[in-house]
Amino acid sequence: xxxxxxxxxxxxxxxxxxxxxxxxxxxxxxxxxxxxxxxxxxxxxxxxxxxxxxxxxxxxxxxxxxxxxxxxxxxxxxxxxxxxxxxxxxxxxxxxxxxxxxxxxxxxxxxxxxxxxxxxxxxxxxxxxxxxxxxxxxxxxxxxxxxxxxxxxxxxxxxxxxxxxxxxxxxxxxxxxxxxxxxxxxxxxxxxxxxxxxxxxxxxxxxxxxxxxxxxx
DNA sequence: CTCCCGATAT
DNA sequence: ATATCAGGAG
Numbered sequence: 261x262x263x264x265x266x267x268x269x270x271x272x273x274x275x276x277x278x279x280x281x282x283x284x285x286x287x288x289x290x291x292x293x294x295x296x297x298x299x300x301x302x303x304x305x306x307x308x309x310x311x312x313x314x315x316x317x318x319x320x321x322x323x324x325x326x327x328x329x330x331x332x333x334x335x336x337x338x339x340x341x342x343x344x345x346x347x348x349x350x351x352x353x354x355x356x357x358x359x360x361x362x363x364x365x366x367x368x369x370x371x372x373x374x375x376x377x378x379x380x381x382x383x384x385x386x387x388x389x390x391x392x393x394x395x396x397x398x399x400x401x402x403x404x405x406x407x408x409x410x411x412x413x414x415x416x417x418x419x420x421x422x423x424x425x426x427x428x429x430x431x432x433x434x435x436x437x438x439x440x441x442x443x444x445x446x447x448x449x450x451x452x453x454x455x456x457x458x459x460x461x462x463x464x465x466x467x468x469x470x471x472x473x474x475x476x477x
Numbered sequence: 478c479t480c481c482c483g484a485t486a487t
Numbered sequence: 488a489t490a491t492c493a494g495g496a497g
Contacts, residue, residue, distance in 0.1 A: 290493080306494035312484065313493090346482040350495080384495055405493040423494090447493060456491060457487070 268417050272433040275415065275469055279445035282465055286444045288394045291317060295370040295395035296327045296362065300355045302390045303382045308345045316342055327368050330359035354382025374400050385424060393440040402430040403443035407450030414454065416471040 289310040292298040297317070304313045320341045324330045330338070338352035345351060358380040362368060370391060371377055377388040389403040402408070404423040408430075412418050418429040434442050453460045459472075467473045 288493085302493070303495090305492085307481090307492055308483080308494095309485085309492050311492095344483060346484075346492085347480095347494085348482070350481055354495080382495065386494060390493065403493070406491080407493070443493085450493095 269433040271415075271469055272417055272430075275466055276434065276438055276442055276445075278465055278469070279449060280441065283445045283448045286441075286448045288390070288444065290314065293321070294326070295391065296330075296359070296368075297321055297325075298395050299358065299362075299370050299380075299383070299387070299391050300330065302387045303355050303358065304342055304345045304351055306347060306351070306382075308347075312345055316345060327359040327362040330356055331363045351382070357381035358383060370395065372396050372398060385427065389440075389443075393443075399436050399439040402427045402434070402439045404430070405443075405447065406456075407447040408443050410456060411446045411450050411454050414459065414470065414472045415466070 288298075290298065290301040290305060291314045292301050300320070301313050301317050304316070320338075323341070324333050324338075333356060335352055335356060338356060339348050342348050342351050342355070361380055362370060366376065372392065374388055374392070377383055377391065378385075385401060386403055386405055389401045392398040392400045393403065404412075404427045409421075409423055409426055412426055412430065413421070417433065418426045420426050420429065430442065431439070449466075450456075453464050454466075461467060461470075461473045461475075464470070464473065
């Protein structure tokens with residue numbers, strides 16, 4: 261790695277420029293029609309590919325299109341509909357619990373405040389950030405999922421392993437209007453090139469900016 | 478820290 | 488066989 265990149269922030273900003281060029285059309289890969297549906301899809305996406313989530317949500321949303329419908333659904337029916345996404349008992353309980361709270365306390369709409377979102381069962385910073393950014397265009401934080409965590413560490417932009425602390429580092433380094441741009445493009449890059457098992461550094465356009473490039477052989 | 482958990486790639 | 492997937496709760 262060249263030593264012309266004196267600070268982590270300078271390197272992060274250059275990486276952001278590259279990512280925008282590499283993935284100009286990157287966007288949320290979960291399918292949904294409403295903020296409630298995005299919230300449900302994001303809860304289902306825990307430790308599961310978006311592709312798999314998109315296989316179960318059409319039937320789920322056809323039968324239970326809004327928060328009120330999911331709130332009143334039979335728990336075993338929900339479990340069977342979401343089973344293939346894994347953690348299906350927790351996920352069924354959480355999406356119903358979240359929809360009950362939304363229907364009863366938030367007028368059937370996903371709240372736009374971080375504090376209220378974090379009260380929903382199955383919703384922590386990562387899910388809240390995804391919903392706020394993609395449904396409402398609100399950049400309240402940086403989404404740190406497994407890909408963002410892994411790539412931020414490999415790129416030497418944080419010393420932490422805790423997603424909350426990693427998010428704090430990224431918030432300091434990046435302009436707020438690019439918080440979601442950063443996350444979604446790192447996720448694309450993590451899926452396509454910098455994979456968990458195989459970093460694929462030979463094909464990586466960020467080689468010269470990455471302190472761990474080439475260490476995977 | 479452990480547990481939740483099915484589908485898929487390696 | 489094992490690691491991993493837009494994590495969260497106890």
